[in-house]
Structure formats: C-alpha cells, structure tokens
Amino acid sequence: MADLLGANGTREKFRVVGKPNIPGLTSYALATGVAKFGADYIAPDMLFAKILRSPYAHARVLNVDFSEALKIPGVVDVIFWTDPIFKGIAPNPIGGAAGDYLRNEAHHEGAEVAAVVVAESEGLCDEALNALKVDWEQLPFIVDIEKGSDPALPAIRGPEYDESGTYGPPMTTADGIAWMATHYPDDPRKQGNVGWSTKTEGDMEAGWKAADFTLEYDVNLHDVVSLLPNPQASVAWWTENAYKSGETLRIEGAVGRRGAVATMYGLPNDNVIQEGVFQGGKYCDWGLRMAQEITPLLSKKLGRPVRCCNTREENFDMCVNERRAHVKLGVTNEGLITAVDDSSLIDHGAPNSSEMTVYDRDWNGYYTLKCENITQLYTVVDSNRGFMHTCGQFVPYSWDMITVGLYLIAEKFGKDPTEIARLNLHGPDSQRDLNLVPSFEKCLEEGKKEMNWNWHAAGTKRLPDGRLHGASFRYQMCPRHAFLSYFTKLEYRGGVVHFPTQGPVAGWFGTECFTMIAAEELGLNFEDIVVDYDYRAEHTDEAGGSDGVTGHGWIVKECANLLKKRILEAVIADTLVTTSRFGPMEFPKAPSPFAGYSAEDLDLMNGCVIVKAKPEISVPLAQACTATVTADYGGNSPKSAWATQFGRKLDTMNTSWCEVAVDIETGEVEILKYLVVADVGKVIRRTSLESQIDQVVFFSQGAQLLEEYILDPATGVKLNANMLDYRRPTTLDVPLVSKDILETRAGDGAYGASGISHNLANSHLIITAIHNATGVWVDPPATPDRMIAALAKGGKL
Amino acid sequence: MPNQPTRATLQSASEQAAAALAAMPLRPEVVSCPLCSRQFLTYSELSEHYAADHADSVAPAAITLNVNGKTCELIIEPYLTLKQVLQFHLGLIGAKEMCDRGACGSCTVIINGKPALSCNLLAAECEGKSIETVEGIAVNPRWRPLIDQYCKWDAMQCGYCTPGFLVSAKALLDRNPTPTEYEINDALSGNICICGTQPRHSQAILEAVKLMAAEVSENG
Amino acid sequence: MRPFNHINANSLDTASELVKSGGAVAIAGGGDLLPALKDNIFPEYPKIVVNLKSIPGLDYITLDGDTLKIGALATLADIARSPLVQANAPILARAAGSASSPSLRETTTIGGNVCQLPRCWYFRKLNNRFDCSRKGGGQCFAIMGDNRYHSVFGGAGFNTDAGEKRTCIAVNQSELAPVLNVLTAKFVTTGRVIGNLDFFGVGVLTTTVLNRGELLKEIQIPLTDFAKNSRYKRFAFRKSIDFPVINLAIAVNSDRSQYHICLGGVAPTPYIALKAEELLNGKTITPELAEAAGIAAAEGAKPFEANAYKVQLIKTLVKRELLTMT
Structure with a gap:
C-alpha cells in the first residue's frame, strides 16, 4: 500500500472503482459522429x-x-x-x-x-x-544529422531563432549563458548548428576499473510522425x-x-x-x-x-525525433554493469521544436540500474528535417539502451536476460538499495509463466515452417503523471454533485477515472455525478496517460472527501434550523433524524446520508442536504517518485515480452506473441488500461516495423508525408496483445494506482527479438527492405 | 453553457443525429452566388449570372442527392467531394476527413449498400444513389447494440476515426450478420485509428453480434 | 482541390472527343485521379473532368464463349465477388480482391487500375514539386534520390510530345497488370484492340500506349488452360491499403509446355520474366528448378542504391509460388 497519506487510500472494498464496461462520458457522441471537432x-x-x-x-x-x-x-x-x-x-x-x-x-x-x-x-x-x-x-539546409554534426558548418539559422534554452533564456544570449552556467555548468556553448549537453554522475574511473570487460553498441532511434x-x-x-x-x-x-x-x-x-x-x-x-x-x-x-x-x-510534423546513441558499458564477469557511457547524436529539428538538450536527459532508464557511474553526452544538431511541437516523450529516456544492453550481456554469457535484469535493477528506495522491487518480481514471474519462457541464444531456433524464432524481454517502470500540480473543484447543488471540467476530450478517459473516484468517495454511482464540460472550468486532465492520470486522481480523491465533509457538516447545520421559510411565512420544521449527531457520526452511502453507527437511519442525499456546497483541492500528490527521482526510486513496474518469426528470404517479421504484464497499482477503469496497452503496442509496432519519416537527401523534401506512404498498422497488421494487469497498490496515485501511460512504447523489444532470431541488428523500422539489407550485410542470406 | 453534451447517452446522441438529419435542407434556402453573394430566385438565373459575370469561373451545378432516405436538391461546385458536400451543404459531420486520399477510412459512408470513401467521390457523381451516413445508422434502433458495445469496450480513444469504423462495421453486418474475427478485421482493414484501437473493434462487434442475434430471436 | 468543370459523358465517343481536344481528363472510379488532382501534380491542371460512369453499360462482367469480357468500369470489388471470374480466372478475382482496401475496391475500376499513373514519390509530390521526366521535365529525380521502391530492371526511355528523349525509373504498380499479362488479356479501346504485351508503356503522364483521348472500353480474357493453373502473389509491407511493392502472376498450360510469369513493381512496365519462362517451359516443377527459375527471373537486374532487396524478393517469390504448382 502506497497511498497512506490521503483519505481512504487503503480502501479495500470498491463499488465503483474497477467496475468494467462503463462507457466513456462522451463515447456515444463520438461513435455516432455528432461530436464536433x-x-x-x-x-x-x-x-x-x-x-x-x-x-x-x-x-x-x-x-x-x-x-x-x-x-x-x-x-x-x-x-x-x-x-x-x-x-x-x-x-x-x-x-x-x-x-x-x-x-x-x-x-x-x-x-x-x-x-x-x-x-x-x-x-x-x-x-x-x-x-x-x-x-x-x-x-543551405541540414537533413542528415550525421553530416550536420560538424560544428564548423555555417549556422543554418540566425540568432533570432535561437530558442535552445526553452526551459530558460536562449543559450546564446548573455542571460542564457548565465542561466546555463548556473543550471548546467558542464555544458559547452553551442557552435554553429551544434549544441552539447553533458552530465557525469558517480565515479567513472572507479566504474571502468571495477569492470572486467567493456561492451559497446549502437541504438538508433528514428523519428516518428505526429x-x-x-x-x-x-x-x-x-x-x-x-x-x-x-x-x-x-x-x-x-x-x-x-x-x-x-x-x-x-x-x-x-x-x-x-x-x-x-x-x-x-x-x-x-x-x-x-x-x-x-x-x-x-x-x-x-x-x-x-x-x-x-x-x-x-499535419506531418514529428512526434519523436531521431537519436543515435553509442553506448559503452563496463561489466563484471557476473554481468553487473559498473559504468555507463552514452554519447548520443540528436536531431533538434526546426526552430521552436521541443527541447532535446539539458532538461530531458534526467528522465532516464539508466537510473534504474544499481550502477551509479553514468556519463552522458548529447550532441544536438539543428536541422531542417521537420518541426516537433511540445513533445519529446521517448527519445531522451534511454529505456531502449538498457533493454539492448542487458540483452547483449545475457548473450555474451549465454544467460537468460531476465537474470541479468534481476542482477542489475536496484531496489525500491535508491540505486544503492539491493532488494528487488516486489512489483518487478511479480511482473517477471507472471510474464515467464504466460510466455512459457525458455531462453535461447541468438540464431539458434528454427520453427517447423523454416522461419527463425526470436524472443525478447524488457522492463520499465510504470510512470504516472504525478509531476504536475493539479486542481479539481466539485460542487454539490440542487441535490447533485457537479464536476466541472474544461476537458479536453482527447481519448485517455481521465475524467471518467476521476468521476469514478469521486463517486466512490461520495457513496454515489458513476452516473450520479454530473460532469459539466465547460471551457471556463479550471479543471483539466491534460496530463495524459489512460488511467495514468493518477497524480491527479489522488487530488480528486482528496477533493471528494473534502466535499463529503462539507456536505455532512451542512446536513448537521440544517438540523439546527428549526423553522423553514415558505414565502413570508415561517413553519416549524420536522425534526431531522440526524439531530443530535455530529458530522463525524455521518457517512454517505448508496446516495444517502446515514448514521455510521445506525445505518438504518438513512435519508436520500438530495433531501438531507439542500445547501450548495463546494470543495476544491489543488497541488501535488504527496509522493510522486517519477517526478523527483527519475527512476532512482521504483514502485510499480511492467514487463513486456515478444516472440517473433523471421522469414530470412523475404525479410518479413511476424509477431507471434506479444505480452504486457503491468502492475498498475490499482485498476480504476479497466478498459482504459487495456486500451492504453493496445495503443502503446500499436505505437511500438508501427515504429519498429513500419513507420519511417523519409526525406529526399538532395532537397530535404518529405517524400512520404501522407497516410499511404507513411504506414501505420491496419487491423490486419496489429498483433493480438495479451495483457496481464496486476494490482500491488504500490503506486503513488489514488489507492496506490499508477496507471500505465505510454513509456511502454518504442522500446527496442521487437528489434531485440529479431536479433535473437537472426543474430543481426537492424535499425528500426525493420521493414523487409531493411531486413534483407541487414541480413545480407550480416552474411545471413 | 457549452453545446456539448454533459454526458452523452445513446439516447441523446441518437437524438442529436436525428436533429442533424432533420436539419438537412431539402433545397437551398436562397440561391446565392458563391463568389459574390448575389441572390437569385432560381438556379437558371444563377447560371445566367455566371455566364455573364464569372465566365472564367467554374459554375455550380444543380444536383439531387439521396442521403439517409431524404432527397435533397443542392447547388454545388462540381469539384466538391461527397465528404465536403455532406459537411458544408448538408450539415452532416459524421463522415470525417483524415487523410483525404482514400487511405484511412474515416470518411466511410454506405452507397447503394456498399462501403465507400466519401473523400474520394465527387458529390456530383453520387446522384441517383442511396447514401447512408453514420447519422442514419445512429437513429436506427436496429444498430443500437453495435453503438452500445463500441462504447462499452472503448473501441475508441479520441473518437475521431470511430464513425468511419462504425460505418464499415455496419456495412459488413448488412452483408454478413455473423462474421468471424478475421472477417471483421478484414472488413475494417481500410480504417486507420491513430490512437491504436485496432484490436478493440472486433471485440465490440462480436459482442454486438451476439446481442443482435438475441434480439432477432426474441422478436421472432 | 482546385476547381474544374464536370461533364457527365453519355457515350465513350463524346468522352473521347472531349479528352482529345485537350484540357480535359476522364474519371472512372477516381481512385487515381482525385488524389492526383488534390495533390495538384499535373503540370497543366485540367479544366474539365469527364465522368465515364454516366455512360451506360460499361461495368459488365460476362462470359462470351471462351472469353471473359469485363467492362472497363467494372469495380474491383465486383470482379473479386463475381462467380464468373472466380470460376474462370481465379487469380484475377484474387488480385482484384487484394487491391487497396475493402471500401476503395467498391468504387475503383479495372480500367483505372491498369491505367493508373506511377506511384513514384517524386512524381506524386504536392504542387508539381518535382517537374520530372514523367511530366515532360528533364530529369528523373529518383535515379540520384531515394529509389527504394523503384525499378531494378533499369529505366524506361521515352519521348516527350516535343520529341525529346527522357528516362524514368518509376515502376508499374498495377495490381491487375501481371495477372492480365499471364492470362494474355486483350485490351479493347475506343479505336483498336491491343494485346497484353503491347498495352503497357511509358510516356508523359501515361502508363499505357493509349493515345490522348483513346479510352479503354473492355478487357477480354481468353479462357485457355492458362487461366486454370495459375498463381497470384502480392508482397506489401502492410496487409491492407498498400500498393504492392512487388506482385507476381504465374500461369502454365496443361501440358506445361509454356509458362507465363509476370512481375509488377520491378520495372517501368509489367516485367515478363522471359529467362525463367524459357527455363521452365516443358518441365515439371522440382525444388531445384523452382530455385533456378527464381534466379533466372531476377537475371539482368541492376538494382539502385536502395532497392537490392527487390532482387532477393523476386528470387524468393517466384521460387515459392512455383513450388505450389508442382
């Protein structure tokens, strides 16, 4: 149990939360085409x-x-x-x-x-x-970031376009230089089109010394379209x-x-x-x-x-921009990583694109390792490849580098990568915590069972139909959107609880989850709460992540309890009034059944106000409380590990598993099985979670097998900026995804929920499984043309 | 107050669709020149005006479309797609524009019983055909279980492509009331959902098929 | 989409006259034309779009003696569903049923499929961004550019209206062309009957030998024993919506004296794999022969920088389809 500081965080019985198949608040309007975009x-x-x-x-x-x-x-x-x-x-x-x-x-x-x-x-x-x-x-333009990374090249944009300090003043201004010096003293200044961002933690020298060997590899992440x-x-x-x-x-x-x-x-x-x-x-x-x-x-x-x-x-902008990482690991003969050196080349895109330098490097998969000796150097290149709006969710996180690194160590020792992961992952509290994360252990165990996990070395298993078989595994933590300050207001008026929200409705069903939480806490049904979509409302659930808006969910839970307290106080206050007015006349009021009780003696249950000690004393809410009562609550949820610890603290985790068959002669990759085991802490709305898993697998599959942003090298023109040539998977292409949703209540949101959110996406899971099948690395997307080229280069054809 | 539903129910959504259908103009309220807004009594006067004053411009055509069982006389530019005419002349917004090149299925409608892409058809070439849109499906009680199961299984996220999927599903069930999962995925394979709900549609449709079969047997 | 006038033709002759007189283009299903108009890729935007669907009786599928006759306006979906086609030319039904996506097949036509313009992304880029040879311009941008989907059997030389020599390495990606080739279809136009080997061509804004204003009327498929023993295979990156990267049709007569093999997506016109045919003629398929035929089919291929994978695919696909014909 993680939700110990708030109200009812350890609640055992749920009437609304977790109830399946509750339609979205606007789903009928969307399905029937009457919703206006x-x-x-x-x-x-x-x-x-x-x-x-x-x-x-x-x-x-x-x-x-x-x-x-x-x-x-x-x-x-x-x-x-x-x-x-x-x-x-x-x-x-x-x-x-x-x-x-x-x-x-x-x-x-x-x-x-x-x-x-x-x-x-x-x-x-x-x-x-x-x-x-x-x-x-x-x-002059740059669309090849490798070529563009030469600091001696003339700048493709003037100083008026320098927004490289999106999170501070522009880097080339006097203010910017001062800001950089304060916040990131190690970062050298930008030259031409190239900026750098570096960070070294721990003792690299000691890290290399402790290693028995080093392992070097490249992980190339391509850009994906909005x-x-x-x-x-x-x-x-x-x-x-x-x-x-x-x-x-x-x-x-x-x-x-x-x-x-x-x-x-x-x-x-x-x-x-x-x-x-x-x-x-x-x-x-x-x-x-x-x-x-x-x-x-x-x-x-x-x-x-x-x-x-x-x-x-x-609309053909970028959602994720290109990153080419070269990683060097120091590793002991036991398979323990002792040093990490990541030098990455990153596309910065057109002016005003999302910042890829100093800030984002902290949200990082490397910090899930026991190894504390980590050095990172990002070389960030201005380019004319395209524009990326406020974004940048996958590129800096370095999850793929860990997935591939652990796999390569396993390959080297002929060991199961899940064992290498167990060895290297730190415990819940810090990088020095040697315990295993309970949530990780559960996800690992479930995954192995469901996959019938039987590790084999790369290129050693052939299926009866002649294709090569490969499998892969990776872990991540379940990030929850708990890093922002949230605000919620609930209003009880005319006998009904109103939940005003400005929306927007964008598909993550956050308001539905919040409404379920509020209903749970107020002893109401989901349908009893009126959600008022009103652009003037302050509440917004824009933080995203289906069922993962859990930092916000915690705020809603507290707000609902505040409202409940005030409603019950209003009920008691009403018992003190002995007359009621009817026009100019006053009449004696019938005595309230709650007379003589205090607000603490009362509760809300099944739409009624009741006396806790005598539940038979029960009055429908609308009758018991005629006052208008509001409550608002804002701030951060008290424990938001992801926001402050970037992987150094771990609570809920997930594992993903993939089995592929590779047809060497055609370069076709078929996903035979895809399993996601996710500890979501606590299920708020199940279809939201399932749907979120479907979504991130769709993103991952698209990015790893199909989607590619293709520019003409001679002109920088986008060649496939349409939905025919830029391929997203169809209903016949998506694999059936098995989902196993665990509830350890270990998250930081309401009732220990953490949701899933989207960093399940874009791991090198499929790419790693392809290597396990063929012994060859292919840069995503592993389309047949790239597969055949990689197989030919690797001498496998 | 906002004009969006505070909580859409099947009933309220269906009523909104019915209202949209009722509001479809049977004929243009005024015959006005789309270039200079001059008003005329008849289409032929407008044609004469074009010949006289806009000889180099493409003159609108007078056509008749049968949409969701209603016959509507229209004066439209002949280069408008059916999708554009549904939105800008008939007020029906259920067929959505996503790729506008026939590669995503968001604008799917049913023409003479078959699914078709309204972005890839000239409205002027749809005369004499029976056109059915998602609004027509939404008001037909027979298809309530389908819509209901779409909503209960979250076969949508942002919901933009959903009407296109639903129309494709309806066209499939018209032809094949008991499809297999593969047949469903095949029939929906021209519809792209960028939120990645692809695997969720077959579940919703299969659930709906069960309910619809039960309804049929109940009603004898 | 930029404005154009629209005329419902009442006969092929009037349509033909209109197109011939210039400034007009014909529309059948619109699957190729409307996106091209929206993308504004024509050097001269048409003033008039002439609707062929208003001409009665052009969408038939009939059996006339030993000939399957298909009107140019028959939709791909109708061809795929037709019991006549399924029974007599099953690979045609299969190919028609695997083009694009289910909804688009309901409106796009066989005539449009065989006459469609190249899919080359330089040719198709918005607003006539690349004034390429296929539009009468001087250059094929794909030769030095990104040619991963282009020809492995060299470029096509052709002349512009002004008689200037041009080259293009875009491929023919028609779903049906390889099938119609191996079934030795005849193409009936407003002026003549053209054999399968002569129909496809490369020119400015055309993928056939049709003259301006010459319109396709009917496709005739002789129901020989080739039609009975045949295979169709398409290779695309997605299972729907995509044009085939490579497609392949194979047919053989009953005494196996003659094999017909045609590939799409590998050359500027549907590619007849003559070497493979010669190797196979008169023989029964064995695994060794199938492999050798695959290699023979790819013989002479000269891939560009980014499309060597197509050579590998030709070898594999030909081999594998032949192995199902033992």
Missing part, C-alpha cells in the same frame, strides 16, 4: 483561409506577386508576413512561435511561410495559392459579449488549455468563448498548429468568420 465547425458567411507552405527545406521569401491570385473571383485577400496584424502576438503558452507570428523564412519543407490566402471556398484558396508567384531564396488523427483546424469570429464588456472572440478548434488563445491575443479569459471540447488524439504534441491560431487575426481583418484547416500533409 475543430474541422467540423461551420459559421454562417464563413471564409476559408490557407497558408502558403514552403516547397524547400530552407528558404526565404523575397517577394510575392499576388496580382493573378487576387483577380480570381471569390478570392478575398492575400495577407503577407509584413501585415501589421501579425505583430504583437504573444507566444501560445502551450508551445508556439515567439516573435513575429508569420515570418518569411521557412525551416522545413511544408512549413507555413510568408502569406495567407482567404477565399470563399477551400478550392478557391487552392487556386489562389497556385496563382501566387513567389520569389524564393533557397538557403499522432494526430484530425486535421488541425479552427473557425473564429468576433462578437459582442453578452455578459462581459469588450469584444469577444469565439474560436472553435483551438482546443488545448483554457487561456491559451486568450494569452496569445491579450484578451481576458472571459472574452474568449471556446465551446468545443473534442481535441482529437494528442500524444505529447501539445502545441497548436498555426491553422488553429491564426483565424482570429484573419477574422478581425476581414470582418467575417474564417476557417483554416490543415491537410494531412500539413
């Missing part, structure tokens, strides 16, 4: 806008001749980067461009640049864009505000966080109306696209509602 909104008399996109990887627009475009009937306006409407826009607080809003320089092919056309229809926008005569100045299903779009118009003075902006489609658009346009929150809550899938890609932000400007200039909608190609 940004692209679905239509306003009367609406205009359409499209933004010019760069055909070059790096280019400046010198001039645009728009005379032909404006001659086209139905084309309303062409607006340029020099237009005053683009000045003075504040950066979107959830990730967006700083400085001039629209610029005349594009930093990747497909980037918004220089001009916006507005017309009476989308087709006419296309016609207008086609009619623009743009004078481009092509500029996981946005819906075209990013918005519709905006300006209205008179019925209840607030001043001009009011109505904008739909810029769903993100309350206040984001208001901040950009310098408006009070109350002067921005955003009714839509459906955001579409967002997987650590928090920034809004320009199409979602620009419509208020256009609408203001043109006096009519304006819609701007990205195409699929225009």
